[in-house]
Amino acid sequence: MRSRKTWVDILGPVFGILAAALSVYALVYLLWIEPFYRGDSYRSFEGVGRDFTAGPGWESQEVTERFEGSFRELEIRNVSGPILIEGWNQGYVQVRYVKQARSARYLEEFEIEIEPRGTSLSIRPIYRNIPGSPFGSVSFDVKVPSSIGEIRANNISGNISIENMGTGVDQVLETVSGRIDTERSGDLKAKSISGSIHFASAGKTLDINSTSGRIQGEILDLEPGGSVEIDTISGAVELEVFSGVDADLRLQSVSGSISCDFPVQIIEQKRNKLEGTVGDGSIPFEVKTVSGRISLSR
Amino acid sequence: MATQEEKIERARKIAMKKMDFIRHFLIYAVVMVVLAIINNTTWSGYQWWLWPALGWGIGIVAHFVSAFIYHGGSLEKRLMQRELEKMEDEE
Numbered sequence: 354m355r356s357r358k359t360w361v362d363i364l365g366p367v368f369g370i371l372a373a374a375l376s377v378y379a380l381v382y383l384l385w386i387e388p389f390y391r392g393d394s395y396r397s398f399e400g401v402g403r404d405f406t407a408g409p410g411w412e413s414q415e416v417t418e419r420f421e422g423s424f425r426e427l428e429i430r431n432v433s434g435p436i437l438i439e440g441w442n443q444g445y446v447q448v449r450y451v452k453q454a455r456s457a458r459y460l461e462e463f464e465i466e467i468e469p470r471g472t473s474l475s476i477r478p479i480y481r482n483i484p485g486s487p488f489g490s491v492s493f494d495v496k497v498p499s500s501i502g503e504i505r506a507n508n509i510s511g512n513i514s515i516e517n518m519g520t521g522v523d524q525v526l527e528t529v530s531g532r533i534d535t536e537r538s539g540d541l542k543a544k545s546i547s548g549s550i551h552f553a554s555a556g557k558t559l560d561i562n563s564t565s566g567r568i569q570g571e572i573l574d575l576e577p578g579g580s581v582e583i584d585t586i587s588g589a590v591e592l593e594v595f596s597g598v599d600a601d602l603r604l605q606s607v608s609g610s611i612s613c614d615f616p617v618q619i620i621e622q623k624r625n626k627l628e629g630t631v632g633d634g635s636i637p638f639e640v641k642t643v644s645g646r647i648s649l650s651r
Numbered sequence: 652m653a654t655q656e657e658k659i660e661r662a663r664k665i666a667m668k669k670m671d672f673i674r675h676f677l678i679y680a681v682v683m684v685v686l687a688i689i690n691n692t693t694w695s696g697y698q699w700w701l702w703p704a705l706g707w708g709i710g711i712v713a714h715f716v717s718a719f720i721y722h723g724g725s726l727e728k729r730l731m732q733r734e735l736e737k738m739e740d741e742e
Contacts, residue, residue, distance in 0.1 A: 361669050368676040369715030375683075376708030379701035455697060 412460050413453045418467060420446040425502040426473035427495065432480070433510045434490040435531070440499030440517040446474055447496040454489035463489045512548070520555035520573065532566075537573075549588070563588060567645070572598070581638040589645035596651050599632030603639045609646040665722055672718040679711050 424446055429436055434453070448467055454460040463480040478491050490511075497504075499519045506513045508528040515524060515535035523540040526533050532548045535541065539556035545563045552561065552570040557579035561568055567588040573595055575581065581600070583590055589609070594600075604611050604627040617629035631638075640647050686700035 361666075361673060365669055365672060365715065365719050368673065369712065369719060372676060372679065372708050372711035372715065376705050376712060379705035379708065382698060382701050383705065 411453050411455060412457045413451055414460055415449070415451045416465070417447065417449040420448065420467070420469060420474060422446075422469060422472075422474075424469070424472055424474045424497070426505070427497055427501060427503070428473060428475045428505045429493060429495065429507070430477040431491055431493060431506075431508045431511055432478060434492045435511045435514070436493045436495075436506050436508055437514045437516070438493075438495045438497060438504060438506065438518075439515075440501070440519065440522070441496045442499060443496070444498060446498070448476060449494040449496075451492045452478075452489060453492070459489060463491075465491060523556060559583070561585075567591070575600075575636050577635065579636055581636065581640075583639070584641040585645065586642070587644045588642065589648070590640050590642050591648045591650075592640070593650050597632065598638075599635045600630070600638035601634040601636065602631055602649075603628050603637075604647050604649070605641050606645065606647050607643045609642060609644060611647045613649040614651050615649060661722075665718075668718040668722075672714050675714055676711055679707055683707075 422445070427438065427446070429438070450465055452460055452463070452465065454462070463478050466475075466477055466479050468475045476493065476495070478489075480489070499517065499522070501518075501522055503523045503525070504515060504518075505525045506515075506527070508531055510530045511528065512531040513526050513528050513533045513535075515526070515538070518524075518535070518537050520537055521539050522537075524535055524538040525542045526535065527544045528546075528548060530547045531545065533543050533545050533550045533552070535543070535552045535554075538552065538554045540558045541552055541554040541556060542558075542560040543550050543552060543562070545566055547565045548563070549566040550561055550563050550568045550570070553573060554570065555573040557576040559572065559575075559579075559581045561570070561583040563585040565587045566585065567590075568583060568585055569591045571593045572581065575595075575598060583592070594615070598615070600615075602613070602615075602617060604613065606625045609625060611625060611627050613627060615631045617627065617631055618634075619627070619629040621628040640649075683700065683704050686703060687698075690698060690700040
């Protein structure tokens with residue numbers, strides 16, 4: 354006599370078919386409908402504005418706009434993607450940006466607002482449905498007259514690069530995760546939570562702050578009445594300073610060495626601390642790191 | 652010809668395999684539902700939870716086949732017979 358089928362005999366094949374159907378759906382979704390190419394495309398996208406080619410599986414939209422006017426200040430914000438600002442000898446500002454998202458519909462979920470306000474130009478992406486909205490990145494390549502007075506750039510995830518600027522351009526640069534790189538600046542304030550900072554400055558004040566990342570820079574000039582304040586939690590600080598600096602030097606590293614090429618009138622010196630004056634000592638010059646060496650060279 | 656004891660042992664193994672598969676599938680289903688909820692409450696775009704659904708799903712299907720469809724066929728029996736004959740020849 355043949356026994357009746359149990360619930361296991363009925364549910365088993367049902368579950369097996371369900372698992373097979375879900376696996377097939379996942380395979381189709383992942384390989385055909387939404388290919389997983391984000392890693393590759395993002396790496397090429399990270400080329401600080403050089404490579405604007407979106408990877409396969411991404412939709413992109415490239416826009417170039419031109420703004421006439423004598424702008425003294427540029428303010429640019431981004432959430433994800435690199436910001437590149439270049440100085441040029443033209444009299445207008447050119448904003449070139451590439452939006453990237455997983456589909457054309459997602460691409461419409463955010464837009465770029467470029468707003469001239471008197472002598473300042475403000476640029477920022479506006480996301481409609483945050484939080485939980487589809488992710489979209491923007492890569493900015495902005496060309497401004499080299500004579501512009503001030504640049505303020507703020508990024509969440511992405512590098513900030515400033516190239517070909519005059520020494521009279523004051524800069525305030527902040528990113529949470531990304532590298533900051535400025536070829537030349539006037540007064541400079543740069544802050545990165547996770548990422549290295551490279552700079553060359555010739556302004557009155559220098560304020561550099563990094564939580565995790567190396568700080569490397571050139572101080573080409575320091576105007577009288579200025580100050581230098583550099584600190585990082587985890588990372589070395591390497592500075593090249595012009596020969597005639599007059600600094601009230603305070604260098605301190607909790608777990609790292611200190612080297613200084615300048616003749617210092619020493620007030621206090623330990624393995625990880627150096628206080629003293631260089632020249633007439635008129636400019637406060639403070640460098641602090643918790644984990645990393647400090648190097649001051651000419 | 653299999654003895655009654657062998658038949659009972661074989662039936663027990665098959666029943667255990669079937670129950671194991673049911674348990675395996677239920678765990679899979681619960682984990683995937685949780686991952687899908689996390690995916691869609693934090694990020695409504697890309698369905699990343701389908702990656703573990705695919706990988707684990709292939710394992711589930713293989714488990715289903717071994718529990719419900721293929722319990723060891725005639726080839727397995729022939730191989731067993733051949734090994735037994737070899738042992739007898741050696742003795």
